[in-house]
Amino acid sequence: MSILVDRSTRVIVQGITGKEGSYHATACREYGTRVLGGVTPGKGGTVHEGFPVWDSVRDAVDAVHPDVSLIFVPPAFAADAILEAADAGIELIVCITEGIPVQDMMRVRRILDIRNEEGETVRLIGPNCPGIITPDGAKIGIMPGYIHKRGKVGVVSRSGTLTYEAVWQLTQLGLGESTCVGIGGDPVRGLNFLDVLALFEKDPETEAIVMIGEIGGDDEERAAAFARAHMTKPVIGFIAGLTAPPGRRMGHAGAIVSGGKGSARDKMKALESYGIIVVDNPSVIGKTVAETLSKGDYRRVPSCH
Amino acid sequence: MNIHEYQAKELFRSYGVAVPSGVVVDSPEEARRLISEKSGIFSGNSSVYAVKAQIHAGGRGKAGGVKIAKNVSDIPGFVESLLGKTLVTHQTGPEGRLVRKVWIEEGAQIAREYYLSLVLDRSSRRISILASTEGGMEIEEVSAAHPEKILTLAVDPEMGCKSFVGRRVASFLGLPVTLFGQFSTLLANLYRFFVETDCMMVEINPLIQTGDGRLLALDGKVSFDDNALYRQEKVLALRDLFEENELEIEASKHRLNYVKLDGSIACMVNGAGLAMATMDVIALAGGTPANFLDVGGGASKETVEQAFRILLGDPEVKGIFVNIFGGIVRCERIAGGIIAAAKDVKLHVPLVVRLQGTNAKEGREMLRESGLDLQVAEELFEGAQKIVQAVKGAK
Numbered sequence: 001m002s003i004l005v006d007r008s009t010r011v012i013v014q015g016i017t018g019k020e021g022s023y024h025a026t027a028c029r030e031y032g033t034r035v036l037g038g039v040t041p042g043k044g045g046t047v048h049e050g051f052p053v054w055d056s057v058r059d060a061v062d063a064v065h066p067d068v069s070l071i072f073v074p075p076a077f078a079a080d081a082i083l084e085a086a087d088a089g090i091e092l093i094v095c096i097t098e099g100i101p102v103q104d105m106m107r108v109r110r111i112l113d114i115r116n117e118e119g120e121t122v123r124l125i126g127p128n129c130p131g132i133i134t135p136d137g138a139k140i141g142i143m144p145g146y147i148h149k150r151g152k153v154g155v156v157s158r159s160g161t162l163t164y165e166a167v168w169q170l171t172q173l174g175l176g177e178s179t180c181v182g183i184g185g186d187p188v189r190g191l192n193f194l195d196v197l198a199l200f201e202k203d204p205e206t207e208a209i210v211m212i213g214e215i216g217g218d219d220e221e222r223a224a225a226f227a228r229a230h231m232t233k234p235v236i237g238f239i240a241g242l243t244a245p246p247g248r249r250m251g252h253a254g255a256i257v258s259g260g261k262g263s264a265r266d267k268m269k270a271l272e273s274y275g276i277i278v279v280d281n282p283s284v285i286g287k288t289v290a291e292t293l294s295k296g297d298y299r300r301v302p303s304c305h
Numbered sequence: 306m307n308i309h310e311y312q313a314k315e316l317f318r319s320y321g322v323a324v325p326s327g328v329v330v331d332s333p334e335e336a337r338r339l340i341s342e343k344s345g346i347f348s349g350n351s352s353v354y355a356v357k358a359q360i361h362a363g364g365r366g367k368a369g370g371v372k373i374a375k376n377v378s379d380i381p382g383f384v385e386s387l388l389g390k391t392l393v394t395h396q397t398g399p400e401g402r403l404v405r406k407v408w409i410e411e412g413a414q415i416a417r418e419y420y421l422s423l424v425l426d427r428s429s430r431r432i433s434i435l436a437s438t439e440g441g442m443e444i445e446e447v448s449a450a451h452p453e454k455i456l457t458l459a460v461d462p463e464m465g466c467k468s469f470v471g472r473r474v475a476s477f478l479g480l481p482v483t484l485f486g487q488f489s490t491l492l493a494n495l496y497r498f499f500v501e502t503d504c505m506m507v508e509i510n511p512l513i514q515t516g517d518g519r520l521l522a523l524d525g526k527v528s529f530d531d532n533a534l535y536r537q538e539k540v541l542a543l544r545d546l547f548e549e550n551e552l553e554i555e556a557s558k559h560r561l562n563y564v565k566l567d568g569s570i571a572c573m574v575n576g577a578g579l580a581m582a583t584m585d586v587i588a589l590a591g592g593t594p595a596n597f598l599d600v601g602g603g604a605s606k607e608t609v610e611q612a613f614r615i616l617l618g619d620p621e622v623k624g625i626f627v628n629i630f631g632g633i634v635r636c637e638r639i640a641g642g643i644i645a646a647a648k649d650v651k652l653h654v655p656l657v658v659r660l661q662g663t664n665a666k667e668g669r670e671m672l673r674e675s676g677l678d679l680q681v682a683e684e685l686f687e688g689a690q691k692i693v694q695a696v697k698g699a700k
Binding site: 075076099100101102103104106107109110114143144146147157158159160161162163164165168185187188212214215216217218238240241242243244245247248249250251252253254255264280281282283284 | 396425427428430431432461462463500503505530531532533535536562564566574575576577578579580581582584585586587588589594597599630631632661662663684685686687
């Protein structure tokens with residue numbers, strides 16, 4: 001088991017004839033992902049790097065019934081691409097694109113929420129994220145596949161290379177990962193820490209979860225409160241940005257301490273108060289997971305307080 | 306991206322949000338000339354003027370950046386005292402900001418003061434309205450002492466800022482019913498401005514009610530979404546490079562994401578999250594980070610070389626820590642880039658390189674055999690400890 005994606009997942013790529021889309025569609029296929037083709041408006045009917053190309057997501061859905069669309073469309077057109085995928089009935093959309101205007105994402109997210117409330121299922125991962133991978137199953141994103149190893153730790157993160165750092169440690173220690181989800185560094189996004197924690201809690205293969213957060217917002221705190229109330233599996237947390245000064249944006253559009261809220265220190269304290277095992281040195285994330293699991297019958301007691 | 310008060314007020318006016326009339330000057334001579342010509346705001350019989358220093362930071366009043374001229378003849382003197390002055394406020398940092406422009410506006414007769422702002426609220430994922438009767442005070446202070454005096458209202462993007470929203474806010478603020486219509490229009494215009502120009506935050510503090518029943522924005526603070534500037538040409542034209550750090554401007558030209566901090570150990574990292582974590586680990590090892598620098602995924606020779614030049618452009622830097630997690634890009638290519646760049650820029654401070662990920666062993670081997678004066682590390686914390694030690698040893 002794993003969450004969201006596995007060996008059987010059928011994938012198309014929006015923006016497949018672009019430089020990034022083309023490179024990563026090929027890399028995902030090499031990893032073993034079932035990449036069935038892609039979409040570039042105006043290039044329908046052609047074949048690119050061995051992939052069939054369609055003019056629209058609707059055409060791709062009619063032809064190959066994909067489960068997932070992986071998006072590499074430039075920021076100015078990415079919101080439209082996400083909505084196109086949602087409108088064509090794609091249930092999981094993974095948007096890698098960095099630099100989408102936040103008000104575009106605000107409107108996209110509102111529409112996705114309405115569709116979910118009306119009974120459809122449409123999940124978005126990202127934007128501005130590395131994607132999702134179930135080791136030895138499906139790599140749907142830009143992460144280096146080989147650093148992963150199938151195993152028992154779920155990983156959810158707002159960051160890219162920092163996630164690879166944690167994954168590498170888990171792999172080196174032989175623990176491996178069940179699924180790794182990069183939820184992205186933007187202030188408005190699709191799946192959040194909380195949603196992914198809930199999925200990992202239900203996944204029998206996942207025994208522990210690594211949650212990698214950063215400064216800005218309060219999503220990590222909300223997720224921790226959820227974990228306290230509903231989860232039995234241990235969650236190991238790290239928050240980047242202890243040394244980031246307030247008011248300065250640290251690369252990610254979402255990584256900013258504003259109005260005295262969202263500092264790393266406050267987040268760490270809040271996480272600890274909800275029973276998350278917080279590490280302050282990212283070099284020991286893997287080691288801490290190993291120690292936690294070796295304690296044997298570790299079981300959190302969910303509490304509603 | 307932020308703009309000055311006078312620019313915000315010009316934008317407000319063009320969106321139908323009333324502001325006091327005023328003029329921006331960059332010399333006392335210009336102020337004298339406008340006054341003697343009785344041009345614009347100096348043509349009428351206004352007797353009171355506000356003379357306000359223009360910098361991208363709040364807290365100007367307390368720092369002496371705002372003067373009230375009770376006589377038009379006082380204005381040039383005030384302009385002269387403000388121009389060229391370095392204002393230090395709670396938002397500028399200890400180095401302060403140099404005043405290059407001064408905004409002069411007609412004084413207004415204030416009956417009541419309010420606080421009004423719109424902000425892109427990530428928790429509700431909507432544009433939120435914040436309103437308070439405590440105009441003129443810092444909203445953080447009001448929030449701490451009297452949270453009940455702040456109304457927060459998230460606007461459904463599918464619906465927009467309709468009249469009933471305006472009436473609800475007006476009612477909370479205790480505005481006279483005769484001003485409800487005027488307020489709702491102002492709020493709807495401000496919302497339209499927020500959406501059409503891709504704002505992240507708009508703050509009017511204070512919004513005033515004049516003796517004769519007009520609502521005026523007496524101050525204006527606006528920040529825009531950097532990701533949307535590609536479609537906001539008019540906004541981009543308002544960018545003031547003097548308000549930004551020179552090294553940061555240089556970095557952005559090379560698509561490097563750089564933020565200068567005040568420590569002594571520079572770092573160069575691929576990825577924003579890992580860059581923040583690297584800064585944190587430098588602090589854990591007993592050092593102080595000099596910057597945030599994300600070189601992105603590529604880390605080619607050219608990128609690394611530009612990054613080295615920017616890091617060395619900061620005179621406070623006493624050592625450099627390069628931390629690269631090779632994923633798609635293999636470590637031996639990154640090592641090659643570092644070696645070539647380090648030779649070209651002639652480093653004069655200690656350098657520690659930590660490579661991990663794809664072909665890291667080969668990359669580290671190349672660095673060790675390069676003949677360059679550098680140390681190699683395998684683990685993140687080990688690398689941070691090495692650079693902190695090297696900087697201490699070099700002193």
